[in-house]
Amino acid sequence: MTNITNSNFVHTHVHSSYSAFDGLTSVHDLVHKVRKMGFKSLALTDHGSIGGWVKFLQECSAQQDKNGKDIPYPQIKPLLGVEAYLCNNRFVKSKREQPSGRRGNTHLILLAKNWKGYENICKLVNTSWVEGFYMDPRIDMDVLSQCSEGVIVSTACLKGIININLLHGRYAEAKRIATCFKDIFKDDFFFEVMYHGINAQRIIMPDIFRLAMELNIPICASNDCHYLEKEHAASHEVLMAMATGRCLSDPKRMRFPYGEFYLKDINEMVKIFGSHPRVLTNTVMLAERVDTEDIRKNLYSGMRLPRFEVPFGFASPLEYLRHLATQGLVKLGWDKSPEHIAAFEKELEDIKVAYDNNKYDFATYFLIVHDYINHAKKKGILIGPGRGSGYASVILRCLGVTYGINPLQAGLWERFLGFKNAKFVKADDFYSE
Ligand SMILES: [Zn+2]
Numbered sequence: 110m111t112n113i114t115n116s117n118f119v120h121t122h123v124h125s126s127y128s129a130f131d132g133l134t135s136v137h138d139l140v141h142k143v144r145k146m147g148f149k150s151l152a153l154t155d156h157g158s159i160g161g162w163v164k165f166l167q168e169c170s171a172q173q174d175k176n177g178k179d180i181p182y183p184q185i186k187p188l189l190g191v192e193a194y195l196c197n198n199r200f201v202k203s204k205r206e207q208p209s210g211r212r213g214n215t216h217l218i219l220l221a222k223n224w225k226g227y228e229n230i231c232k233l234v235n236t237s238w239v240e241g242f243y244m245d246p247r248i249d250m251d252v253l254s255q256c257s258e259g260v261i262v263s264t265a266c267l268k269g270i271i272n273i274n275l276l277h278g279r280y281a282e283a284k285r286i287a288t289c290f291k292d293i294f295k296d297d298f299f300f301e302v303m304y305h306g307i308n309a310q311r312i313i314m315p316d317i318f319r320l321a322m323e324l325n326i327p328i329c330a331s332n333d334c335h336y337l338e339k340e341h342a343a344s345h346e347v348l349m350a351m352a353t354g355r356c357l358s359d360p361k362r363m364r365f366p367y368g369e370f371y372l373k374d375i376n377e378m379v380k381i382f383g384s385h386p387r388v389l390t391n392t393v394m395l396a397e398r399v400d401t402e403d404i405r406k407n408l409y410s411g412m413r414l415p416r417f418e419v420p421f422g423f424a425s426p427l428e429y430l431r432h433l434a435t436q437g438l439v440k441l442g443w444d445k446s447p448e449h450i451a452a453f454e455k456e457l458e459d460i461k462v463a464y465d466n467n468k469y470d471f472a473t474y475f476l477i478v479h480d481y482i483n484h485a486k487k488k489g490i491l492i493g494p495g496r497g498s499g500y501a502s503v504i505l506r507c508l509g510v511t512y513g514i515n516p517l518q519a520g521l522w523e524r525f526l527g528f529k530n531a532k533f534v535k536a537d538d539f540y541s542e
């Protein structure tokens with residue numbers, strides 16, 4: 110391959126420190142380096158977690174660093190993903206009837222192609238923790254096929270279900286599973302190849318190419334990056350030892366066999382896959398499938414809140430908010446203060462207007478904050494008095510979310526709600542620090 114640059118390749122399988130005890134690099138350092146290296150795009154695929162997504166989105170398009178200095182490198186296109194744990198049945202909390210292997214699950218890369226895919230991966234990750242957790246947060250084919258729209262799938266590492274079957278000489282079974290993925294994900298299903306000097310990776314490679322040809326499925330090269338620089342391999346070993354509760358001197362501890370899991374540039378990737386340049390450039394084709402604008406547009410419009418069930422008898426969150434806050438108003442004796450009553454009514458009216466005009470659901474937001482603060486109080490968790498302009502809300506004070514000063518003294522209600530220019534409510538952390 111001649112004249113190939115980092116813009117001809119995309120790392121589609123990358124871990125950050127959001128892969129708990131397995132990824133070494135902060136999202137900031139990762140994105141900074143990738144922008145500096147001249148890649149056009151980058152995926153974030155942490156183990157069972159999408160916790161880094163928001164930070165990742167911000168870092169990919171940031172124009173200034175945290176000190177306000179201009180970042181001299183071009184923005185990059187973020188590919189939001191996860192390395193999910195796939196098992197046979199997410200409700201079986203044992204290794205019974207599960208894939209073979211130490212933890213009874215396999216790995217699979219999922220990437221959001223558009224907003225629908227974003228929502229579906231959120232659902233899948235949520236399901237993996239709530240319904241599927243056994244040693245790892247797991248999904249199964251049942252829920253994966255229900256949430257497949259807008260999701261790009263790639264076959265991951267040696268712990269991927271197809272690779273495990275190939276490694277055990279079960280070509281027909283690998284083909285059956287690949288066909289199943291292809292039926293569900295159509296052209297958004299990719300084989301993945303990686304090589305870190307591990308013999309097993311070399312052994313299955315011809316079979317992956319054969320399968321890809323027989324089933325007409327594109328192959329993407331990846332490097333399953335777990336740290337940024339080659340010399341970080343030793344630090345990653347320490348992290349792995351901590352994760353598994355072993356000493357570095359323990360010969361039986363789990364370890365990555367070679368120090369090759371760093372973020373390689375295109376020249377290093379060419380050294381491995383130069384004889385099959387398509388597997389490198391296919392990663393660009395994969396990245397081009399992703400409609401980041403669709404994701405950004407939906408993500409940053411309105412407020413995204415969990416659903417809050419109001420008790421029977423209340424027609425809306427606003428009505429229930431008024432009910433709860435009125436109790437507080439009486440308790441504080443402010444129901445006899447015209448000044449407080451006026452501020453109280455103004456806040457409720459502002460909340461209603463924000464919803465009617467922009468669908469900003471501050472009523473639900475306040476109820477959720479009230480709910481978790483109340484829970485913390487019951488559990489004896491220390492609560493701070495509130496901070497920032499949140500002090501200025503009479504309603505938050507009536508709900509017991511803030512305490513201490515008289516909110517009218519702050520006079521910052523408008524700033525707190527940020528109707529004029531803010532797109533999001535300022536979600537202060539009310540817990541004691
Ligand atoms: Zn993996």
Ligand SMILES: [Zn+2]
Pocket residue numbers: 122124192266333334
């Ligand atoms: Zn991985």
